[in-house]
Amino acid sequence: MKSPFLAGLLAGGLVACAAPAFAGQAPFAASAPDIALSSRDRVYAAEQFSNTVSVTDPAANRLVGVIRLGEPQPANFSPLYKGQVLVHGMGFSPDAKTLAVVSIGSNAVTFIDTATNAVKHTTYVGRSPHEAFFTPDGKEVWVTVRGEDYVAVLDAATYEEKTRIKVPNGPGMQIFSPDGEYGYVCSSFMPETVVISVADHKIVGHVKQASPFCPNIAATPDGKQVWLTLKDIGKVQVFDARPPFDVIKMIDTGPLTNHVNFAHNANGTFAYVTIGGLNEVKVFRTDDFSQVATIPVGKLPHGLWPSGDGSRVYVGLENADALAAIDTLTNKVIATIPVGQAPQAVNYVPGAVPEGDGTQNLQPLGLAGEAIHLSLSRDGKATDTASTSVSLFDQGLIQILQASVTGLQPKTPYVLALASEPDGKGTLEPLSAFMTNPAGSAIVNATGPIRQIVRNGARAQRRYLVIAEGTATQHGAVVQRQMLD
Numbered sequence: 001m002k003s004p005f006l007a008g009l010l011a012g013g014l015v016a017c018a019a020p021a022f023a024g025q026a027p028f029a030a031s032a033p034d035i036a037l038s039s040r041d042r043v044y045a046a047e048q049f050s051n052t053v054s055v056t057d058p059a060a061n062r063l064v065g066v067i068r069l070g071e072p073q074p075a076n077f078s079p080l081y082k083g084q085v086l087v088h089g090m091g092f093s094p095d096a097k098t099l100a101v102v103s104i105g106s107n108a109v110t111f112i113d114t115a116t117n118a119v120k121h122t123t124y125v126g127r128s129p130h131e132a133f134f135t136p137d138g139k140e141v142w143v144t145v146r147g148e149d150y151v152a153v154l155d156a157a158t159y160e161e162k163t164r165i166k167v168p169n170g171p172g173m174q175i176f177s178p179d180g181e182y183g184y185v186c187s188s189f190m191p192e193t194v195v196i197s198v199a200d201h202k203i204v205g206h207v208k209q210a211s212p213f214c215p216n217i218a219a220t221p222d223g224k225q226v227w228l229t230l231k232d233i234g235k236v237q238v239f240d241a242r243p244p245f246d247v248i249k250m251i252d253t254g255p256l257t258n259h260v261n262f263a264h265n266a267n268g269t270f271a272y273v274t275i276g277g278l279n280e281v282k283v284f285r286t287d288d289f290s291q292v293a294t295i296p297v298g299k300l301p302h303g304l305w306p307s308g309d310g311s312r313v314y315v316g317l318e319n320a321d322a323l324a325a326i327d328t329l330t331n332k333v334i335a336t337i338p339v340g341q342a343p344q345a346v347n348y349v350p351g352a353v354p355e356g357d358g359t360q361n362l363q364p365l366g367l368a369g370e371a372i373h374l375s376l377s378r379d380g381k382a383t384d385t386a387s388t389s390v391s392l393f394d395q396g397l398i399q400i401l402q403a404s405v406t407g408l409q410p411k412t413p414y415v416l417a418l419a420s421e422p423d424g425k426g427t428l429e430p431l432s433a434f435m436t437n438p439a440g441s442a443i444v445n446a447t448g449p450i451r452q453i454v455r456n457g458a459r460a461q462r463r464y465l466v467i468a469e470g471t472a473t474q475h476g477a478v479v480q481r482q483m484l485d
Helices: 004-011 450-454
Strands: 042-047 052-057 062-068 087-092 098-103 108-113 119-124 129-134 140-145 150-155 161-166 171-176 182-187 192-197 202-208 216-219 225-230 235-240 247-252 257-265 268-275 280-285 291-296 301-306 312-317 322-327 332-338 343-349 371-377 388-395 398-405 413-419 428-435 442-448 464-470 475-482
Touching (some): 140 171, 182 225, 257 312, 268 312, 280 301, 322 343, 413 442
Parallel strands (some): 257 301
Antiparallel strands (some): 150 161, 171 182, 371 475
16 A cells, blocks of 8 residues: 555655665555655654654754643643643654644644644543554544543544544554554553554454553564563563564563664664663664664653654654654764753654745744753762663743653662752652662652752752652662762
């Protein structure tokens, strides 16, 4: 089945008539022609705490501007607030004309015109949707409603919900086979992925997940494999994309394994996996599953997507407020581009801007680029890889704190706290209690005027971030403490 997006590009002369030697980049089939990287392309990132979508020109590796879908705290606490909250998931139409952006906190799917950056429509769905993507024929948009137990199916022409597909509780993400026959839906709450016939919305297969927490799933362009990430146990699971959907491989990847995607180049087809707890992207061959590279990219890598020719992979750095551009032939970072706060899903859309400079309806980064970045380690001293990265995302007078915690005991209670002394001694003031996952890691959040306390306060008032064993009411020894400037 030929994508209408690719057919349009061919008709418009953006792709040479002769098929290139290497072809097919996600989410399209391997038979699809590659699309040379150009300034007509755009890289989009959904940014969770600034409630923005950043727009980047990959030819120049330059931020063009942001689409503001909502306001930061505390404005979005108002009962009269009408913007979006927790901008997070993202998908794009096969004709490259529309983005579908999911906002978890406001239960919304916002449809954006890629040529003008204007909001075309907003559809409200059930509790806490996570991801949205268009079917390969462009006729439907499937939205995983992770706070409930169904996929909301929207009509891509009217943007209205037309039906629901009941699935295991907490659907995390859906992706489609390149030929459009199957939809693959993993779960974030249950250890089960289901396979759905796109034609009739019926479940036709079940795949047992090795853990209950899958945030991301992707299909190889050759239509043979599906890869899903298991964030809580730090693994990737690979299963056969065709019936009977047997599990093929389990790969140990590392703590806070986030997203997976594919790129094809002269050396073969490769899976790129973001490992949030290690601040790395790991690269695996899809033919023999061997690991070929480990790429340091920056703090808490999350979403990623390949360019239309597979020459680059763009990675959102959640605790660095940036995009990292990876050259897939050298597997080296060639650029880091500032974006909004805590980028989550990333999409690369070839030919998103057919004419003009593509700056309509964009705003400068502004407050969306304001954040402070800290690190915690066992001894409070600089290390090659700090155990925990912390971002303080400015929201006016307060900040949202996000800590990417690693290096702790699995399934154990801890508390993130403020200490009165740099070595963690003295009275502790708890900020957030948490339980580590089976990989000894966690994502921990808190809100308050924390930057003023840990960075700018007078010596008598200054406090220091620490992680201690135990709970908020009964804590024990400090196991990690803030690395000082």
